[in-house]
Amino acid sequence: MLGYALRRIAGIFPVLLILLTVSFFVIRLAPGGPFAAARALSGRTRAQLRQRYGLDRPLAVQYAAYLRALAHGDLGRSYSLRDEPVAGLIGAGLPVSAELGAAALALGALGGIALGMAAVLRRGGVIDRALSPLAAVTLALPSFVTGPLLALIVGVWLRWLPVAGWQPDTPRDLVLPAITLALPLIASIARLTRASLLEVLNASYIRTARARGLGRARVLWRHALRPALVPVVSYLGPAATYLVTGSLVVESVFELPGTGRYLVMGAIDRDYTLVMGMVLVYGTLTLLANLGADLLHAWLDPRVRHESP
Amino acid sequence: MSSIPTSAEPMRAQEEAPALLALHSLSVCFAGVPVVDAVSLTVRAGECLGVVGESGAGKSLTFLAALGLAPSAAAVSGRARFGATELIGCSERALDALRGRHIGVVFQDPMGALTPHLRIGAQLTEPILRHTGCSRRAARTRALELLEQVRLAAPARCLQQYPHELSGGMRQRVLLALALSCDPQLLILDEPTTALDVTIQAQILALLAHIKRERRLGLVLVTHDFAALAGLADRVAVMRAGRVIETGSAGQVFHTPREPYTVELLQAAREPAGPGGAPGARGAGAPVLAVEDLTVRYRQRGARLRRGEIVALQAVTVAIAPGESLAVVGESGCGKSTLTRAALRLTGAAHGRIAWLGREVGSWPERRLRALRRNLQLIFQDPLSSLDPRLSVERLVAEPLEVHHGELDAQARAARVAAMLERVGLDPALAARRPHELSGGQCQRVGIARAMILAPRLLVCDEPLSALDVRAQRQIGALLDALRREQGMSVLLVSHDLGAVRRGCERVLVLYQGAMAELAPSEALFARPLHPYTRALLAAVPVADPDVQPGRLAQVRLTDSEPAPAGGCAFRTRCPQATARCTEQRPPWVEAGAGRWVACHHFERGADGML
Numbered sequence: 068m069l070g071y072a073l074r075r076i077a078g079i080f081p082v083l084l085i086l087l088t089v090s091f092f093v094i095r096l097a098p099g100g101p102f103a104a105a106r107a108l109s110g111r112t113r114a115q116l117r118q119r120y121g122l123d124r125p126l127a128v129q130y131a132a133y134l135r136a137l138a139h140g141d142l143g144r145s146y147s148l149r150d151e152p153v154a155g156l157i158g159a160g161l162p163v164s165a166e167l168g169a170a171a172l173a174l175g176a177l178g179g180i181a182l183g184m185a186a187v188l189r190r191g192g193v194i195d196r197a198l199s200p201l202a203a204v205t206l207a208l209p210s211f212v213t214g215p216l217l218a219l220i221v222g223v224w225l226r227w228l229p230v231a232g233w234q235p236d237t238p239r240d241l242v243l244p245a246i247t248l249a250l251p252l253i254a255s256i257a258r259l260t261r262a263s264l265l266e267v268l269n270a271s272y273i274r275t276a277r278a279r280g281l282g283r284a285r286v287l288w289r290h291a292l293r294p295a296l297v298p299v300v301s302y303l304g305p306a307a308t309y310l311v312t313g314s315l316v317v318e319s320v321f322e323l324p325g326t327g328r329y330l331v332m333g334a335i336d337r338d339y340t341l342v343m344g345m346v347l348v349y350g351t352l353t354l355l356a357n358l359g360a361d362l363l364h365a366w367l368d369p370r371v372r373h374e375s376p
Numbered sequence: 377m378s379s380i381p382t383s384a385e386p387m388r389a390q391e392e393a394p395a396l397l398a399l400h401s402l403s404v405c406f407a408g409v410p411v412v413d414a415v416s417l418t419v420r421a422g423e424c425l426g427v428v429g430e431s432g433a434g435k436s437l438t439f440l441a442a443l444g445l446a447p448s449a450a451a452v453s454g455r456a457r458f459g460a461t462e463l464i465g466c467s468e469r470a471l472d473a474l475r476g477r478h479i480g481v482v483f484q485d486p487m488g489a490l491t492p493h494l495r496i497g498a499q500l501t502e503p504i505l506r507h508t509g510c511s512r513r514a515a516r517t518r519a520l521e522l523l524e525q526v527r528l529a530a531p532a533r534c535l536q537q538y539p540h541e542l543s544g545g546m547r548q549r550v551l552l553a554l555a556l557s558c559d560p561q562l563l564i565l566d567e568p569t570t571a572l573d574v575t576i577q578a579q580i581l582a583l584l585a586h587i588k589r590e591r592r593l594g595l596v597l598v599t600h601d602f603a604a605l606a607g608l609a610d611r612v613a614v615m616r617a618g619r620v621i622e623t624g625s626a627g628q629v630f631h632t633p634r635e636p637y638t639v640e641l642l643q644a645a646r647e648p649a650g651p652g653g654a655p656g657a658r659g660a661g662a663p664v665l666a667v668e669d670l671t672v673r674y675r676q677r678g679a680r681l682r683r684g685e686i687v688a689l690q691a692v693t694v695a696i697a698p699g700e701s702l703a704v705v706g707e708s709g710c711g712k713s714t715l716t717r718a719a720l721r722l723t724g725a726a727h728g729r730i731a732w733l734g735r736e737v738g739s740w741p742e743r744r745l746r747a748l749r750r751n752l753q754l755i756f757q758d759p760l761s762s763l764d765p766r767l768s769v770e771r772l773v774a775e776p777l778e779v780h781h782g783e784l785d786a787q788a789r790a791a792r793v794a795a796m797l798e799r800v801g802l803d804p805a806l807a808a809r810r811p812h813e814l815s816g817g818q819c820q821r822v823g824i825a826r827a828m829i830l831a832p833r834l835l836v837c838d839e840p841l842s843a844l845d846v847r848a849q850r851q852i853g854a855l856l857d858a859l860r861r862e863q864g865m866s867v868l869l870v871s872h873d874l875g876a877v878r879r880g881c882e883r884v885l886v887l888y889q890g891a892m893a894e895l896a897p898s899e900a901l902f903a904r905p906l907h908p909y910t911r912a913l914l915a916a917v918p919v920a921d922p923d924v925q926p927g928r929l930a931q932v933r934l935t936d937s938e939p940a941p942a943g944g945c946a947f948r949t950r951c952p953q954a955t956a957r958c959t960e961q962r963p964p965w966v967e968a969g970a971g972r973w974v975a976c977h978h979f980e981r982g983a984d985g986m987l
Contacts, residue, residue: 274489275551278443279475279557280471280503280507282472370492370538
C-alpha cells in the first residue's frame with residue numbers, strides 16, 4: 068500500500084510539469100497581453116514595461132527563466148497588482164479558499180453519504196422519495212442563485228449568520244459559503260450512494276452475510292458500506308475540480324478574500340505570472356484530490372491494491 | 377490421501393428421526409404470479425434431501441423464502457417449521473438467531489459469495505463471535521480448525537487472504553467452513569458445485585458426504601444435476617415450474633421414476649449431450665487448423681518487484697483434419713480457451729506455427745486473414761453476452777454475410793438468413809427480437825446461425841452447452857450434431873468436462889496447466905486413459921446412480937492440492953504415482969501406440985494406483 072502511494076505521488080510531478088508548460092504557452096497565445104488594456108500608456112512606456120518583465124525575450128528563454136525561478140520557489144511578481152509577489156498573494160488567499168473547499172468537501176461527503184444511506188434504509192420513505200427531485204433542483208440551480216437566496220433567508224430574515232464578508236478566525240463567516248458550495252456535492256453524492264448501496268445490497272455476498280445471521284446493522288456497516296462507497300470515491304476527483312471552479316463564484320458572492328478572484332483577474336488582465344501561480348495551486352490541489360480518491364479506492368477494495376497502477 | 381468407507385447403511389433408522397425442517401404448502405408469489413406453488417417437503421436429522429429441477433423451477437427460492445432471504449418483492453405464504461419455530465412471519469431478529477447458528481447455507485457462485493474487502497479470517501470468525509460469544513482468540517482457533525476440516529491446503533495462510541486471492545474451489549471450501557462454523561443442525565446447499573471444475577466438484581461432493589456422515593446433520597442439496605445428487609441424497613424431490621412433481625427415496629427416483637419429466641432429467645444426466653455423434657465424412661486434404669509448438673506467454677500484472685511471466689500455453693502441437701471432431705479438455709485455467717484464441721489468431725501473444733486450411737498464417741497481417749476467417753467460426757459459452765444487445769436476431773445473423781459476402785443483394789441475404797433461422801429451429805417470428813428477449817437456448821441458436829451462415833470448414837465451440845439447461849443442452853447438442861453431419865465440417869470442442877465429450881468427439885486432447893497431457897482417439901482414451909490426470913478427470917465425472925456414485929466419491933481425495941513449483945511434471949503434486957523423477961524431469965511428449973500421445977514418465981504403469 069505504501070509503495071503504491073509513493074509511486075502515485077511521484078507520478079504527480081510530470082503531470083504538473085506538463086500542465087504548467089501547456090498553460091505557459093497557451094496563455095501567451097491568447098490575443099492581447101499584459102498592459103494592453105491600460106489605455107494611458109504610451110508606446111514607449113509599454114515597451115519599457117515589457118522589457119522590465121522580460122516579455123520582450125524569446126518565448127523559449129522566458130519559459131526557461133520561469134522554470135528556473137520556479138525551481139527556487141519564486142513564482143514571480145504580479146503585473147497588475149502593484150508588483151505584489153504572487154507567492155504572497157496566494158499565501159494570503161489560499162487559507163480562506165482551502166478552508167472553504169475542505170468544509171464544503173466534508174459537508175458534501177458526509178451529508179451526501181448520510182442522505183443516501185437514509186434513503187436506502189427506508190425505501191419509499193420521505194427521504195427516498197424526495198431525494199431524486201430535490202437533487203435535480205439543487206444541481207440545476209447555479210450557486211450565484213442559491214448563495215444569495217441562502218444569505219437572504221438565513222442572514223437577512225433570520226439573522227442567524229452574517230450575510231457576507233470575512234474576518235480572520237471567525238468560522239461563522241464560512242458557514243453559508245460552505246453550504247452553498249456543498250449543496251450540489253451533497254446532491255450528487257447522495258444519489259450515487261443510494262444507487263450504489265442498493266446495488267451492493269443485492270450482491271451475493273450480502274445474502275451470504277445475512278444467511279450467517281449477522282444482523283441488519285452489521286451487514287450494512289461492515290459488509291455493504293465499503294463496497295458501496297467505491298463510486299462515491301471515484302467521484303471525489305471530479306468533485307475537487309468542481310470545488311475549484313465553484314469556489315470562484317461562491318467567493319465572489321460572499322465577498323471572501325480567497326484566491327478564486329485572482330484566477331479571474333489574472334486571466335482578464337493577461338497577468339501571466341498570476342495565472343501561472345494559480346494554475347500551479349489549483350493543478351496541485353486537483354491532482355492531490357485525485358490521488359486521494361485513488362488511495363481511498365485502494366483502501367476500499369483490496370483487489371486494486373494488488374494490481375499495478 | 378484419505379479415503380472414506382463406502383456408505384450404504386440402510387436409511388430406515390433415520391426415517392423415525394424428527395423433522396428438522398418441514399415446509400408445508402409454502403408458496404412464493406411475485407406480483408401475484410406464483411413462482412413457488414404449495415411446496416411441502418421435510419428434512420430429517422442425518423438425512424440428505426436432494427431437490428432437483430431446471431433453473432427457474434423455484435427450488436432455490438423455496439429455501440430462501442423459508443429462511444427469510446427471498447427478495448423483498450416476494451410474497452411468501454404457507455408454513456415452514458424449523459424444530460419448534462415457525463419461520464414464516466418470524467421477526468428478522470429471531471431469524472438471525474437461527475441463521476448461521478442452527479442453519480448454515482452455501483450458495484452457488486463462490487466467486488461472489490464472499491465479501492471482497494474482508495479477509496477470510498475476519499469473515500470466518502464473524503458468525504462464531506456473534507452466535508457463540510466466545511473470545512476473539514477462541515474464534516480464531518475455531519476458524520483455523522474449520523478450514524482444516526474442509527481440507528484447505530494452507531489454512532493458516534488462507535485466514536490472512538482476501539477472497540480474490542483464492543480459486544473457486546478454495547472459496548467454496550471457505551463458504552462451507554462458514555456455513556459449518558457454529559455447528560448447525562441443518563445445512564442448505566444451493567448448487568454448491570455448479571460453477572466448479574469437475575475435479576473440484578468431485579472433491580466438494582466427497583467432502584460433503586464426509587461431513588454428512590461425521591456430523592449427522594440434515595442436508596438439503598439443491599441442484600439441476602441428478603448426477604451431483606447421486607452420491608449424497610437419501611431422498612429426492614423433483615421440482616418443475618414451482619411445484620414438487622415427484623418425491624421418493626433416492627433408489628426409487630433414480631431407478632423407477634414415475635414422471636416423464638424426471639425420466640428426461642435423468643437421461644440428460646446419464647448421457648450428457650454434445651455435438652459430434654457419429655463421425656462425419658472424413659475428407660482428405662490439408663488440416664483445417666494446425667498448430668505447432670504454440671506457446672502463449674503473458675506478462676504478469678503486479679508490483680514491479682514480482683513481475684514475471686505466465687505461460688498460459690506451452691508448446692502445443694495438434695492438427696484437425698477436414699471433417700474431424702477434436703475435443704480439448706481440462707480444468708479452468710488449463711489453457712484450453714487460450715489455445716483456441718491463439719490458434720484463431722485472436723490473441724497477439726502467441727509464438728509458434730499456425731496454419732489454416734494448409735496455409736501458414738502465423739505472420740499474416742489481420743487484413744489478409746480476414747478472407748480466410750469465414751472458414752473458421754466460433755460459438756461461445758455465454759450466448760447472451762456474445763451477441764450485440766442492440767441488434768435484432770435478423771441483423772445478427774445477416775452481419776457475417778455483409779462482411780464476407782458483399783456481392784449478395786439485400787433480397788438474397790434476407791433469403792439466406794430466413795433459411796438459416798429455419799435450419800437452426802428459430803421461429804421466424806423471433807427475427808425482429810433482440811437477444812435479451814430470448815431464452816438461453818434461443819440465444820445459442822442465434823450464435824450457431826451466425827457461425828453457420830458462412831458455411832465454415834471448422835466450427836470452434838467453447839463450452840457451447842455449459843450455460844444451458846439440461847433440456848436445451850440436448851436440443852442444441854443434437855442441432856450441432858446434425859449440422860456437422862450435413863456440412864461435413866470439422867469441430868473443435870472446448871470443455872471442462874471429460875464426460876461431456878465422451879459421445880461426441882473422435883479425438884481428445886487433455887491439457888493440464890497449459891501443456892499437453894494426453895492426446896488420443898476418443899474410444900481408446902475412455903477405455904484406457906494413460907495419463908493420471910486423464911484418469912482423475914474421468915473419475916471425477918459424477919455418475920447418476922445412487923448405487924455407484926457413493927463408492928466413486930469415496931475414492932476421491934478430499935484435500936485441496938497446491939500448484940507444483942516450476943520444473944518437473946506440473947501434475948506431480950496431485951499425482952498418486954509421482955516419483956522423484958517427476959520432480960526432477962519434465963516428462964517428454966511421447967507416442968504411446970496408434971495415434972496416442974502422452975506426457976507422463978509412468979504411463980506404462982497404467983491405472984494400478986487408483987486416485
